[in-house]
Amino acid sequence: MSPKTKARVLEYVAQVNFKPNFQASYLRTQKTKLVGVILPDINHDFFNKILKGIITAAETQDYNVLVLCSNESFEKEVEQIHDLLQRKVDGIFLSIAKNTYRYEHLEAIKAANVPLVLFDRIAKVVNSIRVAIDDQQAAFMATEHLIQQGCKNIAHFRGDLIPQMSIDRFLGYKRALEHYGLPFHKEWTFICAENSIENGKMNAEILLKSAPEIDGLFTITDLAAVGAISYFKEQGRRIPKDIAVIGFSNWAIAPLVTPTLSSVEQNGYLMGLKVVELFFKALEKSNENEEPPIYESAIIPSQLIIRDSSLRIKN
Amino acid sequence: MSPKTKARVLEYVAQVNFKPNFQASYLRTQKTKLVGVILPDINHDFFNKILKGIITAAETQDYNVLVLCSNESFEKEVEQIHDLLQRKVDGIFLSIAKNTYRYEHLEAIKAANVPLVLFDRIAKVVNSIRVAIDDQQAAFMATEHLIQQGCKNIAHFRGDLIPQMSIDRFLGYKRALEHYGLPFHKEWTFICAENSIENGKMNAEILLKSAPEIDGLFTITDLAAVGAISYFKEQGRRIPKDIAVIGFSNWAIAPLVTPTLSSVEQNGYLMGLKVVELFFKALEKSNENEEPPIYESAIIPSQLIIRDSSLRIKN
DNA sequence: CTGAAAGCGCTTACAG
DNA sequence: CTGAAAGCGCTTACAG
Numbered sequence: 001m002s003p004k005t006k007a008r009v010l011e012y013v014a015q016v017n018f019k020p021n022f023q024a025s026y027l028r029t030q031k032t033k034l035v036g037v038i039l040p041d042i043n044h045d046f047f048n049k050i051l052k053g054i055i056t057a058a059e060t061q062d063y064n065v066l067v068l069c070s071n072e073s074f075e076k077e078v079e080q081i082h083d084l085l086q087r088k089v090d091g092i093f094l095s096i097a098k099n100t101y102r103y104e105h106l107e108a109i110k111a112a113n114v115p116l117v118l119f120d121r122i123a124k125v126v127n128s129i130r131v132a133i134d135d136q137q138a139a140f141m142a143t144e145h146l147i148q149q150g151c152k153n154i155a156h157f158r159g160d161l162i163p164q165m166s167i168d169r170f171l172g173y174k175r176a177l178e179h180y181g182l183p184f185h186k187e188w189t190f191i192c193a194e195n196s197i198e199n200g201k202m203n204a205e206i207l208l209k210s211a212p213e214i215d216g217l218f219t220i221t222d223l224a225a226v227g228a229i230s231y232f233k234e235q236g237r238r239i240p241k242d243i244a245v246i247g248f249s250n251w252a253i254a255p256l257v258t259p260t261l262s263s264v265e266q267n268g269y270l271m272g273l274k275v276v277e278l279f280f281k282a283l284e285k286s287n288e289n290e291e292p293p294i295y296e297s298a299i300i301p302s303q304l305i306i307r308d309s310s311l312r313i314k315n
Numbered sequence: 316m317s318p319k320t321k322a323r324v325l326e327y328v329a330q331v332n333f334k335p336n337f338q339a340s341y342l343r344t345q346k347t348k349l350v351g352v353i354l355p356d357i358n359h360d361f362f363n364k365i366l367k368g369i370i371t372a373a374e375t376q377d378y379n380v381l382v383l384c385s386n387e388s389f390e391k392e393v394e395q396i397h398d399l400l401q402r403k404v405d406g407i408f409l410s411i412a413k414n415t416y417r418y419e420h421l422e423a424i425k426a427a428n429v430p431l432v433l434f435d436r437i438a439k440v441v442n443s444i445r446v447a448i449d450d451q452q453a454a455f456m457a458t459e460h461l462i463q464q465g466c467k468n469i470a471h472f473r474g475d476l477i478p479q480m481s482i483d484r485f486l487g488y489k490r491a492l493e494h495y496g497l498p499f500h501k502e503w504t505f506i507c508a509e510n511s512i513e514n515g516k517m518n519a520e521i522l523l524k525s526a527p528e529i530d531g532l533f534t535i536t537d538l539a540a541v542g543a544i545s546y547f548k549e550q551g552r553r554i555p556k557d558i559a560v561i562g563f564s565n566w567a568i569a570p571l572v573t574p575t576l577s578s579v580e581q582n583g584y585l586m587g588l589k590v591v592e593l594f595f596k597a598l599e600k601s602n603e604n605e606e607p608p609i610y611e612s613a614i615i616p617s618q619l620i621i622r623d624s625s626l627r628i629k630n
Numbered sequence: 631c632t633g634a635a636a637g638c639g640c641t642t643a644c645a646g
Numbered sequence: 647c648t649g650a651a652a653g654c655g656c657t658t659a660c661a662g
Contacts (some may be wrong), residue, residue: 019401023347024655026338027638034381042367045358052357055384064351064402067382069370086334087379197571226571256512256541258573339639342654 026088035091035279036066036084038077040098040121041195045251046268047095050119053272054093061280063090072097078105085112091279095121098160115282117275124164129282130297131274135165138264138302139172140179142218142246145262145304147180149244149312151216155188157203157228159220169220169248188214192224200227208235215243216310222247222254222263229257229309244310259308271300341403350406350594351381351399353392355413355436356510360566361583362410365434368587369408376595378405387412393420400427406594410436413475430597432590439479444597445612446589450480453579453617454487455494457533457561460577460619462495464559464627466531470503472518472543474535484535484563503529507539515542523550530558531625537562537569537578544572544624559625574623586615 026032037054039047055065066089070077077097084092092109106126109116119131146154156173159166177184188211190203200223207214219225225247229239237243239259247254250265278296341347352369354362370380381404385392392412399407400423407424418441424431434446461469471488474481492499503526505518515538522529534540540562544554552558554574562569565580593611
């Protein structure tokens with residue numbers, strides 16, 4: 001091909017704006033430039049921030065993101081994993097559903113040699129790339145804060161029994177009580193089966209009737225805290241003077257409710273960026289074909305956001 | 316092939332759980348079973364509900380959804396449309412960015428013979444499938460409600476000048492004033508350039524200083540309403556007695572703020588389902604190859620949610 | 631260095 | 647009705 005011809009061809013390519021067809025190039029390269037994300041919930045502040053981080057970071061490398069929603073259903077999660085494998089995505093990012101306790105579907109991902117990144121809702125028994133916050137430590141901080149505000153009888157609304165994050169936040173709460181020499185009453189821990197205001201309200205009612213001496217509450221979600229506060233107020237308890245409350249996740253509603261809600265901020269956007277970063281690293285390494293693979297993990301820092309619902313001592 | 320062999324083959328197929336490779340079958344069928352969605356914003360209650368509807372409906376037909384975010388940028392939107400076309404998605408669902416006022420990129424979609432569904436943020440000049448609410452009518456209802464609550468001097472915080480929805484809500488407001496014989500003061504209409512509480516606060520300050528006689532406010536978003544209310548309260552105005560306020564979109568925060576915020580509920584989930592439904596219809600029709608194509612549209616009903624911020628007359 | 635050919639995993643049109 | 651072959655749009659290994 002003469003340089004002249006070459007120039008003409010290149011010019012033509014630019015002119016018609018030729019772009020290779022990803023679908024076709026897959027057959028040779030075995031790369032789809034697609035990643036799949038499975039979220040347990042879509043109408044969810046925190047997962048949305050993560051999603052935004054994932055989409056933003058993926059785009060920088062010409063990756064597109066398939067978004068699926070398991071609706072907190074284990075069966076759906078399994079099905080969707082297999083759909084994504086069939087799609088031949090280059091990576092799968094998963095936050096596991098609340099009632100997922102078996103992990104064959106995750107092993108299938110590994111068997112297919114597809115990088116798996118677990119985020120936020122991770123499974124400790126599955127070896128994989130992980131991005132999460134240190135829930136235990138964050139819950140410790142939140143409980144410690146209530147103690148420092150003078151609370152002596154601190155209750156906890158936890159999540160379901162299975163999810164690791166729910167266990168860890170509970171353990172952080174318990175550890176803080178022990179650390180500061182406060183008694184742990186197991187009947188002051190309630191389960192919020194679903195993430196809703198109503199659930200928080202309901203638990204608050206049972207709690208207050210059985211243990212009126214409560215003066216502090218740490219809840220696994222902000223919605224539960226909002227529900228609890230609304231019940232406490234109905235019952236004439238002053239927040240934070242009679243009962244100090246702190247939630248978790250720092251949802252958009254936290255600064256808007258009355259009193260404004262203290263919470264633990266998790267940087268979801270950063271978490272999303274990190275998920276993609278570790279995925280790209282794994283992709284590179286997969287070329288080197290190390291055996292056994294080494295899975296990187298990342299802990300995203302979380303921080304206390306103190307607002308009116310727990311602030312008794314002002315300076 | 317003997318029936319026996321056939322049975323054995325089918326058995327084997329079931330046994331190894333054979334699934335065709337979508338990527339490869341595309342080459343022949345020219346169908347990717349992928350649709351692309353471009354949202355102007357991801358951390359956004361309403362768009363999230365739409366997204367959930369889209370993902371849910373698409374899944375029932377084995378379609379997967381690529382989610383992109385234009386971040387309200389026209390340039391990004393153009394780029395992402397071309398990415399999706401390169402991906403050979405079977406359909407594109409778009410809610411256009413605030414500052415989009417040229418539509419060559421949408422014409423490119425049509426030229427590529429890819430069904431386009433515009434939702435929520437539609438462009439009236441582009442002929443395509445559309446799913447939206449009747450913004451003008453909804454804004455009329457909201458303003459009418461304030462009038463019925465006895466407001467005489469009603470201000471409006473509108474959106475940017477370009478988006479159709481922003482224009483329509485403004486027109487609905489204006490039409491209601493006219494219909495009920497109230498004067499329209501153009502200096503009582505303010506632009507909320509961004510969807511934030513701060514913006515609402517800021518506009519409320521200017522408004523109250525220039526027109527202290529204001530006794531009603533209709534805002535284009537709930538966040539703007541929340542901001543305005545907080546400023547009014549700081550200034551000692553009682554809500555709704557001195558100033559009645561109604562927002563738009565009925566975000567999750569609306570029932571949680573104090574006073575609870577009246578708003579216009581838009582059923583985002585239903586809108587998402589409808590987007591996919593009209594897309595599937597268009598797919599079927601495209602086989603019939605009608606010329607010129609007829610674009611179906613759907614109007615999703617919206618409804619007033621009256622809460623404390625505007626309710627003066629209780630019965 | 632260049633260019634033609636093979637092959638990725640399917641589907642479909644066609645020959646037998 | 648069955649089965650072999652062609653072809654979708656790329657990339658890559660290879661022959662010239």
